[in-house]
Amino acid sequence: MRRLCSECKHEDPDTSNLLKGLPASFSNDKSITFWKGEGCDACNFTGYTGRVGIHEVINTTPALQRLINDNGTAQEIEDEASKGTFCRMSYDGIKKATIGLTTISEVYRVAPPPAEELVPDRIPSAELVDDVEAEEPANEDHVSVVSSVTARKILVCEDEEFTLLLIKGILEGEGYTVITARDGTEGLKNALLESPDLIVTDYMMPRGDGIALIKKLKSKMATSYIPVIMLTGTDELDLEVEGLNRGADDFMLKPVNARKLIARVSRLLRKSTSQ
Numbered sequence: 473m474r475r476l477c478s479e480c481k482h483e484d485p486d487t488s489n490l491l492k493g494l495p496a497s498f499s500n501d502k503s504i505t506f507w508k509g510e511g512c513d514a515c516n517f518t519g520y521t522g523r524v525g526i527h528e529v530i531n532t533t534p535a536l537q538r539l540i541n542d543n544g545t546a547q548e549i550e551d552e553a554s555k556g557t558f559c560r561m562s563y564d565g566i567k568k569a570t571i572g573l574t575t576i577s578e579v580y581r582v583a584p585p586p587a588e589e590l591v592p593d594r595i596p597s598a599e600l601v602d603d604v605e606a607e608e609p610a611n612e613d614h615v616s617v618v619s620s621v622t623a624r625k626i627l628v629c630e631d632e633e634f635t636l637l638l639i640k641g642i643l644e645g646e647g648y649t650v651i652t653a654r655d656g657t658e659g660l661k662n663a664l665l666e667s668p669d670l671i672v673t674d675y676m677m678p679r680g681d682g683i684a685l686i687k688k689l690k691s692k693m694a695t696s697y698i699p700v701i702m703l704t705g706t707d708e709l710d711l712e713v714e715g716l717n718r719g720a721d722d723f724m725l726k727p728v729n730a731r732k733l734i735a736r737v738s739r740l741l742r743k744s745t746s747q
């Protein structure tokens with residue numbers, strides 16, 4: 473994982489919100505603090521310098537040896553290992569985030585916890601996790617083309633904590649600066665305050681849905697030029713057409729596929745700079 477810059481890291485004021493998106497064993501722990509990097513000279517304003525390992529270790533037991541010899545499935549082996557001291561990779565990552573070695577969104581980018589361990593009403597789909605793991609580039613040390621230029625700012629409006637963290641992680645991994653909002657009202661406020669280069673918004677949100685948000689954004693001079701990608705959980709043609717009519721520049725179906733999201737974001741940003 474990328475390691476937080478020791479020069480500019482500080483406690484993340486958003487910790488209590490971030491906790492909601494974690495597996496139950498962590499989300500109830502009120503003593504946890506997460507950290508974030510502000511960005512400074514030492515880290516080229518990315519908030520990160522260097523890397524820190526993330527590990528998964530299984531101590532074998534006679535029962536596990538038998539299972540492995542008998543060609544047990546990965547799930548069977550994991551279930552058996554969980555009875556012992558096994559600590560899965562995502563948990564190792566979360567623990568490292570709590571001691572300030574990295575951010576929670578970096579953990580979700582690199583090794584998201586299994587969806588079935590998250591609080592059920594916050595999980596959009598179990599496929600989400602598999603999808604991102606499969607799409608993760610093999611070479612983690614790829615140089616981001618975005619971070620070498622001035623970081624582009626993206627506003628993500630999403631009420632589901634898990635999806636929000638995931639999208640944030642994917643975009644920050646590409647070097648974008650991500651600001652967030654959890655409903656349409658906060659989304660509009662942050663769009664006006666922060667002037668993001670692009671907005672990704674969910675369709676279904678409390679307090680002003682995605683369509684209403686897009687309508688407002690497009691009607692205001694200050695925000696009308698900002699490209700918008702609309703997310704939805706259902707594949708409905710009517711919804712897509714309505715979103716596009718209201719001024720959405722693109723449309724994506726959840727669960728969010730990391731590579732598709734990155735491709736669409738960079739296409740829209742290229743388009744808006746060349747105008």
Ligand SMILES: [Zn+2]
Nearest residue numbers: 477480512515
């Ligand atoms: Zn720094």
